[in-house]
Amino acid sequence: MDTAYCTADGTPYYIANFAQLSESEIASKRRQLICVECRWPAYFKRAATSGQGACFGARPHAPTCSLGAPPSKKGPGSNEVQDILRNPMNHIRIDINYGAHDKVNGDPSDVDKANTRGGRFTGDGPRGPSPMNRRLRPLLKALIESEQFRNSNIIVELPRYTSLPANQLFVNFDAVDEGLANEFRGYWGLIFDTGMSADGSFWLNTGKYDDLSILITPEKYDDFKRKFNFQLDRELEGMHLLVLGKLRKAWSGKLIIDVDDVDRCALCDD
Ligand SMILES: [Zn+2]
Numbered sequence: 038m039d040t041a042y043c044t045a046d047g048t049p050y051y052i053a054n055f056a057q058l059s060e061s062e063i064a065s066k067r068r069q070l071i072c073v074e075c076r077w078p079a080y081f082k083r084a085a086t087s088g089q090g091a092c093f094g095a096r097p098h099a100p101t102c103s104l105g106a107p108p109s110k111k112g113p114g115s116n117e118v119q120d121i122l123r124n125p126m127n128h129i130r131i132d133i134n135y136g137a138h139d140k141v142n143g144d145p146s147d148v149d150k151a152n153t154r155g156g157r158f159t160g161d162g163p164r165g166p167s168p169m170n171r172r173l174r175p176l177l178k179a180l181i182e183s184e185q186f187r188n189s190n191i192i193v194e195l196p197r198y199t200s201l202p203a204n205q206l207f208v209n210f211d212a213v214d215e216g217l218a219n220e221f222r223g224y225w226g227l228i229f230d231t232g233m234s235a236d237g238s239f240w241l242n243t244g245k246y247d248d249l250s251i252l253i254t255p256e257k258y259d260d261f262k263r264k265f266n267f268q269l270d271r272e273l274e275g276m277h278l279l280v281l282g283k284l285r286k287a288w289s290g291k292l293i294i295d296v297d298d299v300d301r302c303a304l305c306d307d
Contacts, residue, residue, distance in 0.1 A: 038072070038104050041079045041093040045069040055081060056091040068229050068245045071095075075102035078211065080227050082275035086268070096181050096227070096277060117175040118182050124191065128168035129203075131176065131195045131281070133300045168194065173303035177279040180207055180225055181305060193223070195281055195301075207279075210243040218286045224251075224294050225279040231270045239270065241278060249292045251280055253299075260299045277305040 042049045043066045050066075058066065063081065070079040072095040079095040098105030121129065176193070179186040186203060193207075194200040199221050208217065210226030228251075232240040237255030244250075253261045267273060281301040285293050296302055 038079075038093045038095070040073050041070040041081070041095075042073045042076070043069050044071060049073055052091055052093055055093075056083065064230060068247070072098055072102060072104060074104050075099035077102070078227065080229065080275045083271060085272065094275065097184070100184065118179045118186070121169070121171060121175060121179045121191075122183060122186055122189075124169040126168050127190070128192045128194065129176070130168040130170050131193065132170040132172050133195070133281075133298075168192075173279055173281070173301070174305060176223075177225060177277060177303045177305045180279065181277055198281070210249055213244075213249055213284060213292060215286050215292060217284045218292070219283060221281070221283050223279055223281050224284065225277065228273050228276050228278055230274050233270065241273060243278075244292075248290075249294075251278065251294045251296060253296045257296060257299060261296065261302070264299050264302075265304050273304070275306075279303045279305075 039052050040049055041052075041055070045066055050070075055063070055066070067081040070081060070093065071077060072079050075095070075098050077095050077097065077099050079093050082092050082094065084091045095102075095104070187207065187209075188204050190202040190204065192200060193203050199206065207223040207225055210224060213224060226243055228241045228243055229247075230242050232242060232250075234240065237258060239253040239255075239258045239261065241251040241253070242249075265273075279302065280294055280296055282294050282297055285295065287293050
């Protein structure tokens with residue numbers, strides 16, 4: 038969309054004008070953007086090196102918003118989301134090793150091999166009593182696209198870590214507060230901007246007041262960059278992230294989600 042409303046200064050911005058603001062103005066105002074029609078949170082994305090111009094967006098828009106994607110939109114992603122919602126067992130097992138890069142410390146257990154084989158349910162094979170196996174990225178897409186999935190009681194299991202209904206396991210960044218400290222959840226939402234500390238720690242910043250960040254330690258940064266295949270850190274601005282991990286409260290009061298394993302993260306840019 039070409040226009041977004043900034044609640045910080047009460048101004049509707051045209052995209053070309055917003056993109057020309059100073060770095061510090063962009064940094065603060067991009068956190069306070071909403072859709073001009075439905076007033077749900079919006080984001081700003083800079084022009085990409087690939088040639089795509091700067092834009093505003095909101096994912097999701099309110100269901101009734103005319104600026105959102107038409108609900109009938111078909112594509113591979115949408116089909117995957119439909120699949121997730123139609124799962125007959127009401128049970129999804131997260132398959133984090135599907136298509137994973139080679140790992141020095143892999144976990145070659147039989148359970149994980151079985152998961153990988155079952156990663157794509159076509160409806161043609163035998164319908165055993167096993168849960169549907171799904172990778173993280175389709176789950177993130179389902180969270181973005183489907184209020185029905187976000188509110189559902191479908192059990193989502195990450196073997197050896199957790200098993201909870203979708204409406205408890207997945208917590209949007211906007212709903213995170215310190216009451217969730219030390220809780221293992223699927224935290225997800227929009228990345229507003231990124232930062233790099235002097236020690237090489239990589240921060241994905243979210244939250245309206247920069248009060249919630251996702252931390253990728255220097256040791257994991259190369260893995261993270263390889264897995265998600267980006268050149269410039271700022272390419273991640275405006276993307277959605279899902280990370281399975283624990284929330285903690287730093288001494289500064291800031292809330293931090295540590296990325297312990299890059300395979301427990303998914304990014305979505307469409
Ligand atoms: Zn809208």
